[in-house]
Amino acid sequence: MKQYRLGIEATLEILGGKWKSLIICNLISGEKRTSELQRNIPGISQKVLIQQLRELERDGIIGRHVYNQMPPKVEYYITEYGTTANELIDVMCSWGRANITIRQQQGEDVVLLETKSNEE
Incomplete structure (x- = not known):
């Protein structure tokens, strides 16, 4: 029997x-190869990537x-x-964006390349 002390562990x-x-x-956003x-x-x-996809x-x-075609095609x-x-x-994602803003305000050289619309 698997046991967890906190839900976040699961x-x-x-x-x-x-x-x-x-x-x-x-x-x-949709199926991807x-x-x-x-x-x-x-x-x-x-x-x-393949290991993580399998898990x-x-x-x-x-x-x-x-x-069922040649060459084989798989979409996730x-x-x-x-x-x-x-x-x-x-x-x-929201927490990460806020964290980057705080770090920028503290003078850290960090940038977010993706916009909110790209993350959704």
């Missing part, structure tokens, strides 16, 4: 880490369509269950 088990929330953010996700998430290796699929957050999408994480991801 959340972090599924959405934690550097890449999973970024993958989800990219899929909110692996290559599209890799282009949209600078710094992620193909190996790590998110195992946890029911995303699904994939496999098209947010599941109905996965959309329940949208509110949490939106809060994280």
Whole structure:
């Protein structure tokens, strides 16, 4: 039996880490192929991307369509269950924007390249 002391432990088990929330953010706007996700998430290796996609699929957050064609084509999408994480991801994006503003006001050389409309 798996036990958690706090609910956030269960959340972090599924959405934690550097890449999973970024993958989800990219899929909110619609289905994407692996290559599209890799282009949209600078710094992620193909190996790590595939590992993270498999974990998110195992946890029911995303699904994939496999098209029977040559060359093979696979597209990933947010599941109905996965959309329940949208509110949490939106809060994280808002907090991040506010955090960047505060850091800029404190003189830190930091910039946000994406606008709010691109994150939604």
